[in-house]
Amino acid sequence: MERKDKVLNLRVSDRQRTAYERAAALEGQSVSAMVTSAADDRAEEVLHAHATMTVPSEVFDQLLAGLDRPVPLAPALEKALIEARFENR
Numbered sequence: 001m002e003r004k005d006k007v008l009n010l011r012v013s014d015r016q017r018t019a020y021e022r023a024a025a026l027e028g029q030s031v032s033a034m035v036t037s038a039a040d041d042r043a044e045e046v047l048h049a050h051a052t053m054t055v056p057s058e059v060f061d062q063l064l065a066g067l068d069r070p071v072p073l074a075p076a077l078e079k080a081l082i083e084a085r086f087e088n089r
Contacts, residue, residue, distance in 0.1 A: 010035070 012020070017031075024034035055063075073081070
């Protein structure tokens, strides 16, 4: 189990505190466990939403088709890339 030694102070209204205490009691948990569990779940949702992208299948197919047909590099860009590669050796 992960060591929990950090403190996070929150300001809540009377209504929120009462709701958290009642919900935690119904679940047989501490308020801290209840709140951190809910925050963990929401954090995972947000992180997942920002780490992935869902697109319609036709858009994905267009992306794959584009990757299969790479555009040739502009000569100046190709030259700069080659020079940079040899300079970093």
